[in-house]
Amino acid sequence: xxxxxxxxxxxxxxxxQWNLREAIEGxxxxxxxxxxxxxxKLEECGVEEAKRMISDHGLKVSSLCRGGMFPxxxxxxxxxxxxxxxxxxxxxxxxxxxCLVLVxxxxxxxxxxxxxxxxQVQDGIATLLEHxxxxxxxxxxxxxxxxxxxxxxxxxxxxxxxxxxDSLGDGVGVIVDVYHVWWDPDLETQIKRAGNQRILGFxxxxxxxPTTDLLLDRGMMGxxxxxxxxxxxxxxxxxxxxxxxxxxLSARDWWLRDPDEVVKTCLERMHxxx
Amino acid sequence: xxxxxxxxxxxxxxxxQWNLREAIEGxxxxxxxxxxxxxxKLEECGVEEAKRMISDHGLKVSSLCRGGMFPxxxxxxxxxxxxxxxxxxxxxxxxxxxCLVLVxxxxxxxxxxxxxxxxQVQDGIATLLEHxxxxxxxxxxxxxxxxxxxxxxxxxxxxxxxxxxDSLGDGVGVIVDVYHVWWDPDLETQIKRAGNQRILGFxxxxxxxPTTDLLLDRGMMGxxxxxxxxxxxxxxxxxxxxxxxxxxLSARDWWLRDPDEVVKTCLERMHxxx
Numbered sequence: 241x242x243x244x245x246x247x248x249x250x251x252x253x254x255x256x257q258w259n260l261r262e263a264i265e266g267x268x269x270x271x272x273x274x275x276x277x278x279x280x281k282l283e284e285c286g287v288e289e290a291k292r293m294i295s296d297h298g299l300k301v302s303s304l305c306r307g308g309m310f311p312x313x314x315x316x317x318x319x320x321x322x323x324x325x326x327x328x329x330x331x332x333x334x335x336x337x338x339c340l341v342l343v344x345x346x347x348x349x350x351x352x353x354x355x356x357x358x359x360q361v362q363d364g365i366a367t368l369l370e371h372x373x374x375x376x377x378x379x380x381x382x383x384x385x386x387x388x389x390x391x392x393x394x395x396x397x398x399x400x401x402x403x404x405x406d407s408l409g410d411g412v413g414v415i416v417d418v419y420h421v422w423w424d425p426d427l428e429t430q431i432k433r434a435g436n437q438r439i440l441g442f443x444x445x446x447x448x449x450p451t452t453d454l455l456l457d458r459g460m461m462g463x464x465x466x467x468x469x470x471x472x473x474x475x476x477x478x479x480x481x482x483x484x485x486x487x488x489l490s491a492r493d494w495w496l497r498d499p500d501e502v503v504k505t506c507l508e509r510m511h512x513x514x
Numbered sequence: 515x516x517x518x519x520x521x522x523x524x525x526x527x528x529x530x531q532w533n534l535r536e537a538i539e540g541x542x543x544x545x546x547x548x549x550x551x552x553x554x555k556l557e558e559c560g561v562e563e564a565k566r567m568i569s570d571h572g573l574k575v576s577s578l579c580r581g582g583m584f585p586x587x588x589x590x591x592x593x594x595x596x597x598x599x600x601x602x603x604x605x606x607x608x609x610x611x612x613c614l615v616l617v618x619x620x621x622x623x624x625x626x627x628x629x630x631x632x633x634q635v636q637d638g639i640a641t642l643l644e645h646x647x648x649x650x651x652x653x654x655x656x657x658x659x660x661x662x663x664x665x666x667x668x669x670x671x672x673x674x675x676x677x678x679x680d681s682l683g684d685g686v687g688v689i690v691d692v693y694h695v696w697w698d699p700d701l702e703t704q705i706k707r708a709g710n711q712r713i714l715g716f717x718x719x720x721x722x723x724p725t726t727d728l729l730l731d732r733g734m735m736g737x738x739x740x741x742x743x744x745x746x747x748x749x750x751x752x753x754x755x756x757x758x759x760x761x762x763l764s765a766r767d768w769w770l771r772d773p774d775e776v777v778k779t780c781l782e783r784m785h786x787x788x
Contacts, residue, residue, distance in 0.1 A: 385661065389696075423628070454724075
């Protein structure tokens with residue numbers, strides 16, 4: 241690799257240990273140049289205060305997590321989701337996030353109609369996009385692993401996400417999160433198809449064998465079986481020069497550790513395993 | 515639907531409660547016309563005895579579970595897998611199984627090279643196919659859900675499996691197991707592509723929300739979010755008239771129940787939810 245990747249800390253990686261202020265100070269202390277807050281952490285301290293703290297420490301914001309969750313059983317639910325997404329776009333603009341990550345949502349309660357849910361997602365993004373373009377916040381569709389298709393995101397491959405991008409035009413792109421897409425036989429092709437214009441973020445962690453929980457058992461880079469250097473090279477070959485955002489949801493391991501050790505380990509693994 | 519599906523009992527559904535003899539007798543008692551044994555259950559009683567018991571009760575064998583697990587770190591490991599697969603083919607022939615299910619295997623220990631594992635799978639099936647054709651046992655590639663790509667099967671979509679079939683010719687097809695493929699946006703298209711010639715089996719259960727275990731938390735048909743009638747109609751539209759094989763791995767629920775209740779429930783759900 242020509243250079244070690246520039247790390248961004250997704251705050252979920254230390255969500256049990258640190259509030260947003262502590263995470264910002266931690267990034268500054270360890271020389272991590274960028275951060276990606278979640279909205280619950282923003283709300284704890286207030287968006288304006290978050291903006292000030294991030295700016296005071298000279299950090300960039302690689303993304304805001306997250307908008308999305310578009311499908312609902314009725315128009316009231318869909319409108320509530322849209323209203324919340326507009327607030328998320330505004331928050332992303334306020335803190336200067338490079339994009340708003342969209343975890344698009346799964347099946348509405350009681351529904352088995354995946355095709356309809358996928359259409360609701362496309363319609364929801366189309367509607368949100370007007371506001372997002374107006375305030376200059378790119379929307380980043382994150383395809384989630386197929387094991388989340390029912391309850392978190394019915395967009396499950398990069399190909400699906402890029403089809404949505406193609407149909408909606410400017411202002412919308414994708415997140416390539418290795419945890420969700422590493423298994424896809426079409427991954428290299430779809431990363432090429434996305435290109436530098438559509439790739440709004442590159443997220444890393446690792447897939448552990450065995451994985452003991454569907455949601456909260458992600459591994460530290462290098463501890464699992466994902467060929468991170470290969471995927472990184474495909475992403476960088478598009479011309480991508482953004483941050484490599486570390487997002488590790490790990491209830492049984494990394495959330496139990498000293499957060500300074502977690503950040504130091506992330507930085508080391510940026511060099512040795514990513 | 516023009517008719518209720520004809521059920522086959524995959525013995526894994528009652529694996530904690532019944533040995534093979536009990537499962538065969540249970541099928542006969544409840545009017546289930548077909549069965550699908552696993553090899554460990556065959557070995558417990560011996561293949562010839564299994565053949566006799568199945569024949570005595572007038573059951574058909576919709577599949578034998580399972581061959582596969584082709585990738586290995588070295589030639590010794592690959593040869594051992596092939597030898598074991600030849601024995602599985604012979605066992606399938608002995609009991610008159612309609613096909614041998616292949617769970618193809620994941621990454622060899624220590625490897626992160628998914629492309630190589632997939633090539634090993636293709637090469638392994640190609641080699642095994644000579645013997646399988648000679649004894650008249652169709653090989654049925656079962657694409658497994660992407661959450662098993664690392665440790666169980668690196669063939670994760672129907673599209674991948676059909677590409678392998680296309681490259682190898684006669685004597686190899688696919689299993690459509692709803693648990694593994696329900697999320698795939700390309701599913702209807704790929705079922706059409708497979709057609710009646712390539713679809714060697716149709717397996718059902720359901721995807722629970724939430725799913726609490728990656729391996730052993732499958733649901734009874736109708737208890738989850740899979741649109742079983744839709745997928746069944748796509749399969750039957752190809753001309754498929756085979757058995758609908760029920761395979762429910764359920765450590766927290768169905769494996770704890772009276773096995774007669776389990777079989778009765780499966781039969782009811784064939785009508786009401788499949």
